Amino acid sequence: MISNLIAIIIIIIAAPTLILITFLPALIELKKPKDGGPRRITVGISEVGHDLPIVNMEEEQKFDSSLVQTMAKVISFLPSLEI
Amino acid sequence: MIIAALEAVFLFATALMIAYLIRHYIFTLAVLRRNKRDRNPVAADANYEPTVSILLPARDEEKVIERLLQRMTELTYPHHKLQVIAIDDASSDTTGNIADEFPKRHSFIEVLHRDEKTGGKGKAAAMNAGLKLATGEIVLCFDADYYPQRDIVEKLVRAFVDPSVGAVQGRPVVWNEAQNAVTRLVTLERIGGYRVDQEARDNLGLIPQFGGTTGGFRRSILEDLGGFDESMLTEDTDLTFQIYLAGFKVRYVGDAECYEEAVDNWKAYWRQRHRWTRGHMQVCFKHTPRVLRSKKLNAKEKIDGLLLLHVYFMPVLTLVASVAGVSLIIAHSSQLINALWLFMPLSFYSIIGNFAPFFEIGIGAYLDGRTRIQWLIPLLLFAYLYNVLICTKAFLDLCVAKILRRSQSDWAKTHHVGDGNCYIEN
Numbered sequence: 001m002i003s004n005l006i007a008i009i010i011i012i013i014a015a016p017t018l019i020l021i022t023f024l025p026a027l028i029e030l031k032k033p034k035d036g037g038p039r040r041i042t043v044g045i046s047e048v049g050h051d052l053p054i055v056n057m058e059e060e061q062k063f064d065s066s067l068v069q070t071m072a073k074v075i076s077f078l079p080s081l082e083i
Numbered sequence: 084m085i086i087a088a089l090e091a092v093f094l095f096a097t098a099l100m101i102a103y104l105i106r107h108y109i110f111t112l113a114v115l116r117r118n119k120r121d122r123n124p125v126a127a128d129a130n131y132e133p134t135v136s137i138l139l140p141a142r143d144e145e146k147v148i149e150r151l152l153q154r155m156t157e158l159t160y161p162h163h164k165l166q167v168i169a170i171d172d173a174s175s176d177t178t179g180n181i182a183d184e185f186p187k188r189h190s191f192i193e194v195l196h197r198d199e200k201t202g203g204k205g206k207a208a209a210m211n212a213g214l215k216l217a218t219g220e221i222v223l224c225f226d227a228d229y230y231p232q233r234d235i236v237e238k239l240v241r242a243f244v245d246p247s248v249g250a251v252q253g254r255p256v257v258w259n260e261a262q263n264a265v266t267r268l269v270t271l272e273r274i275g276g277y278r279v280d281q282e283a284r285d286n287l288g289l290i291p292q293f294g295g296t297t298g299g300f301r302r303s304i305l306e307d308l309g310g311f312d313e314s315m316l317t318e319d320t321d322l323t324f325q326i327y328l329a330g331f332k333v334r335y336v337g338d339a340e341c342y343e344e345a346v347d348n349w350k351a352y353w354r355q356r357h358r359w360t361r362g363h364m365q366v367c368f369k370h371t372p373r374v375l376r377s378k379k380l381n382a383k384e385k386i387d388g389l390l391l392l393h394v395y396f397m398p399v400l401t402l403v404a405s406v407a408g409v410s411l412i413i414a415h416s417s418q419l420i421n422a423l424w425l426f427m428p429l430s431f432y433s434i435i436g437n438f439a440p441f442f443e444i445g446i447g448a449y450l451d452g453r454t455r456i457q458w459l460i461p462l463l464l465f466a467y468l469y470n471v472l473i474c475t476k477a478f479l480d481l482c483v484a485k486i487l488r489r490s491q492s493d494w495a496k497t498h499h500v501g502d503g504n505c506y507i508e509n
Contacts, residue, residue, distance in 0.1 A: 030462070037261065
């Protein structure tokens with residue numbers, strides 16, 4: 001009778017402990033992921049894949065033209081170095 | 084009599100589970116041993132630059148099609164040797180309109196529109212329509228939610244230098260992994276399936292599987308075969324076996340990588356896996372006798388081919404074995420059967436994760452340099468139980484369809500939302 005009771009108590013404690021041990025790391029990683037994330041697929045050897053968001057060419061061109069205009073203004077303010 | 088029958092079923096199922104387990108141990112060890120050497124030796128010829136047609140089948144993919152077509156314009160393969168065919172398969176959204184913008188700016192891109200009469204009959208039918216327009220020596224294909232490396236064409240086509248290569252398969256990488264638990268578990272499945280399973284089958288000279296996307300084939304072979312079999316739900320697995328039965332082989336190129344958007348909820352997971360399972364079972368019924376009779380396959384290819392063909396029956400078999408096993412325990416069966424119960428948990432665990440065992444996934448993640456994703460492996464137990472339900476339902480559906488002589492090819496399309504690169508942007 002007593003041995004049966006002990007066995008039941010062990011099972012009651014052991015079963016949840018086993019489940020906890022099995023799934024706790026998974027739940028921790030799921031809650032607060034610390035993995036580095038998906039593989040960065042590469043092009044050739046050196047280029048890594050974090051350029052993935054689609055390149056908006058128009059935006060890039062706008063940026064380029066404004067930069068050129070700013071540089072032109074700066075240059076126009078500079079004194080002429082020609083003798 | 085009944086007990087003897089149950090014992091026979093249980094013994095048969097357990098023997099098969101152990102066979103699959105050994106197979107995956109061999110795969111894992113093979114990849115670990117080969118990892119430090121040349122990982123994927125494919126014949127290389129710097130001058131080999133065949134013409135390539137890329138098929139992009141798309142049905143209601145307005146959220147992702149522009150991203151893929153934009154990427155096509157950025158491929159490093161010489162554009163004068165490229166032909167990109169976007170197949171608008173009777174889309175009800177703006178997929179066709181978005182695609183139509185690209186040929187105006189890029190002469191190597193074409194759009195094929197299929198209306199409600201001709202289109203919407205599944206991917207195989209759409210691919211066959213695209214194939215009629217294809218002129219390239221090699222045909223590659225990408226699903227609309229994919230996002231390939233810029234030099235993926237070079238990497239994939241170099242395998243075709245070897246004239247015995249009929250098809251080639253690259254590696255899909257889940258890029259919406261961080262979205263939720265489902266996408267993370269699918270990532271684990273993909274790691275096991277591609278980084279270890281496919282690579283080992285390639286290294287060991289077995290049967291790597293053409294996956295229908297991030298891969299391609301010789302156009303001449305497919306034309307000789309009469310195109311894709313439109314009655315098959317998984318035309319890719321069907322093509323794999325057709326290629327081997329025709330005397331060619333499939334190569335897996337692990338460094339040809341392409342991002343994919345994984346299903347992000349259990350309902351979509353069910354729909355996708357249910358289609359895969361039904362399709363795979365169709366292919367199994369079609370090709371098992373042919374594989375057994377084939378004189379073009381060697382012994383190890385036949386064994387691997389048969390195990391590959393029957394893999395989606397394994398979850399159904401574990402269910403049957405469990406029922407038989409429990410019945411035998413209740414009926415106080417022999418000690419042998421009781422001893423075999425020891426194998427059951429191991430066998431269950433060895434086919435989780437879309438049939439990649441836990442050790443295969445763990446090793447794959449390790450080889451990929453992942454540090455913590457392995458911690459999620461125990462959660463695949465739930466995915467496995469879900470797969471048991473999916474495969475059993477698919478098997479019953481297929482049986483009913485066969486008995487009632489109904490069509491077995493109802494196409495269940497996976498919905499893509501196009502925000503898969505959230506992890507990258509973070």
